[in-house]
Amino acid sequence: xxxxxxxxxxxxxxxxxxxxxxxxxxxxxxxxxxxxxxxxxxxxxxxxxxxxxxxxxxxxxxxxxxxxxxxxxxxxxxxxxxxxxxxxxxxxxxxxxxxxxxxxxxxxxxxxxxxxxxxxxxxxxxxxxxxxxxxxxxxxxxxxxxxxxxxxxxxxxxxxxxxxxxxxxxxxxxxxxxxxxxxxxxxxxxxxxxxxxxxxxxxxxxxxxxxxxxxxxxxxxxxxxxxxxxxxxxxxxxxxxx
Ligand code: SF4
Numbered sequence: 001x002x003x004x005x006x007x008x009x010x011x012x013x014x015x016x017x018x019x020x021x022x023x024x025x026x027x028x029x030x031x032x033x034x035x036x037x038x039x040x041x042x043x044x045x046x047x048x049x050x051x052x053x054x055x056x057x058x059x060x061x062x063x064x065x066x067x068x069x070x071x072x073x074x075x076x077x078x079x080x081x082x083x084x085x086x087x088x089x090x091x092x093x094x095x096x097x098x099x100x101x102x103x104x105x106x107x108x109x110x111x112x113x114x115x116x117x118x119x120x121x122x123x124x125x126x127x128x129x130x131x132x133x134x135x136x137x138x139x140x141x142x143x144x145x146x147x148x149x150x151x152x153x154x155x156x157x158x159x160x161x162x163x164x165x166x167x168x169x170x171x172x173x174x175x176x177x178x179x180x181x182x183x184x185x186x187x188x189x190x191x192x193x194x195x196x197x198x199x200x201x202x203x204x205x206x207x208x209x210x211x212x213x214x215x216x217x218x219x220x221x222x223x224x225x226x227x228x229x230x231x232x233x234x235x236x237x238x239x240x241x242x
């Protein structure tokens with residue numbers, strides 16, 4: 001059973017994050033739900049910036065699921081190579097496009113079950129599509145959301161599906177999509193994996209890891225200040241007088 005205190009603290013944290021990132025939205029460039037799906041598949045283990053450098057060429061040559069469904073593996077590989085894991089990603093892009101044509105009449109499905117039945121589409125990707133392309137509610141658990149949820153103290157889980165469930169329980173449904181966006185931006189700009197800027201973080205008093213680091217920082221700082229009464233008095237005499 002989750003405490004009211006935890007829910008209140010989570011709500012307060014999200015309130016601050018919303019103020020910090022009022023324009024938080026998906027950073028992947030797209031002009032249709034299918035394009036967003038392609039971009040999200042390409043974003044696995046790759047930055048959104050890199051994906052946005054690749055997709056204009058991809059969508060110029062293959063603007064729809066119909067065109068990509070008939071594409072040659074080698075041709076797509078050349079375009080998406082720089083996003084990493086390009087062979088698997090290419091197979092997913094082509095197979096997913098073929099399935100959309102053959103199983104879904106050329107229309108992107110809108111349920112998590114149908115979306116995850118497409119090759120290369122896991123729950124994270126499906127939630128991006130539901131939340132961003134269709135205006136639905138989905139908690140996206142990517143590497144940033146996973147790291148921050150643990151640091152802040154919202155979850156102890158490591159499995160993204162379990163984290164998603166805990167976040168869904170902790171936050172009201174209409175906050176799910178924005179929660180993902182704001183956490184992703186906070187993870188990119190303040191709470192980076194290697195060196196989180198806890199001292200400057202506006203949610204540091206609500207974050208488990210932040211409180212721990214701030215306390216450690218303060219006690220380290222205090223240790224350096226030697227109380228006056230314990231300072232050894234140096235007797236100045238002829239020998240040590242400068
Ligand atoms: S206080 Fe530190 S660990 Fe917590 S969210 Fe902020 S930067 Fe991340």
